[in-house]
Amino acid sequence: xxxxxxxxxxxxxxxxxxxxxxxxxxxxxxxxxxxxxxxxxxxxxxxxxxxxxxxxxxxxxxxxxxxxxxxxxxxxxxxxxxxxxxxxxxxxxxxxxxxxxxxxxxxxxxxxxxxxxxxxxxxxxxxxxxxxxxxxxxxxxxxxxxxxxxxxxxxxxxxxxxxxx
Amino acid sequence: xxxxxxxxxxxxxxxxxxxxxxxxxxxxxxxxxxxxxxxxxxxxxxxxxxxxxxxxxxxxxxxxxxxxxxxxxxxxxxxxxxxxxxxx
Numbered sequence: 419x420x421x422x423x424x425x426x427x428x429x430x431x432x433x434x435x436x437x438x439x440x441x442x443x444x445x446x447x448x449x450x451x452x453x454x455x456x457x458x459x460x461x462x463x464x465x466x467x468x469x470x471x472x473x474x475x476x477x478x479x480x481x482x483x484x485x486x487x488x489x490x491x492x493x494x495x496x497x498x499x500x501x502x503x504x505x506x507x508x509x510x511x512x513x514x515x516x517x518x519x520x521x522x523x524x525x526x527x528x529x530x531x532x533x534x535x536x537x538x539x540x541x542x543x544x545x546x547x548x549x550x551x552x553x554x555x556x557x558x559x560x561x562x563x564x565x566x567x568x569x570x571x572x573x574x575x576x577x578x579x580x581x582x583x
Numbered sequence: 584x585x586x587x588x589x590x591x592x593x594x595x596x597x598x599x600x601x602x603x604x605x606x607x608x609x610x611x612x613x614x615x616x617x618x619x620x621x622x623x624x625x626x627x628x629x630x631x632x633x634x635x636x637x638x639x640x641x642x643x644x645x646x647x648x649x650x651x652x653x654x655x656x657x658x659x660x661x662x663x664x665x666x667x668x669x670x671x
Binding site: 422423426427429430431433434487488489490491492493502504507 | 584585586587588589590591592612618619620
């Protein structure tokens with residue numbers, strides 16, 4: 419089994435853990451100490467990341483039934499380090515009824531091979547996807563550099579697109 | 584559990600997929616990928632079209648004198664200049 423295949427297997431495990439709403443299984447795909455730069459939440463580093471990620475995911479999966487579609491664009495391996503990038507399309511069906519919410523995030527993550535030879539996510543980063551446009555179209559200014567009024571006036575209280583109660 | 588596959592790997596294997604030369608596991612991974620990836624579905628459809636066109640052995644019979652008439656018409660058009668469309 420080559421390294422690209424192993425990362426594909428780990429990524430499938432990531433997807434299946436979401437569907438099974440199994441937080442422990444999901445966390446097992448990540449290194450014990452990793453960097454979490456998920457959209458809409460503060461960056462967390464090292465040993466702080468996993469407990470915070472566990473708490474956030476437990477709340478999310480308690481409130482919603484998720485269906486995740488992973489689209490990996492490419493995987494690159496350099497010795498004991500690798501990265502991949504692509505899209506996560508996540509549909510969250512509220513457990514108390516209501517309309518499912520679908521979001522599509524662009525993600526980038528780095529992987530590190532541990533002493534057991536297992537690949538674990540070392541850094542995770544994502545942001546909201548934008549619909550495709552032709553390169554010569556009039557592209558909008560990046561939201562990060564030109565935030566909407568809501569974000570500009572309340573950047574200390576900026577909230578993720580989906581709030582966890 | 585169907586193992587993920589990246590777009591890059593799909594592109595490398597798409598011809599083999601169309602020829603039925605992928606093993607069952609790889610085929611299942613690619614089919615799962617196509618469900619969620621419009622880009623790769625477009626590549627698959629495009630490749631399928633090219634394979635069909637190249638492999639199509641149909642030969643169309645042209646009407647008698649077609650080549651001569653086409654040549655004469657192009658020659659006249661060239662002589663009159665590309666700006667004139669009156670003859671058409």
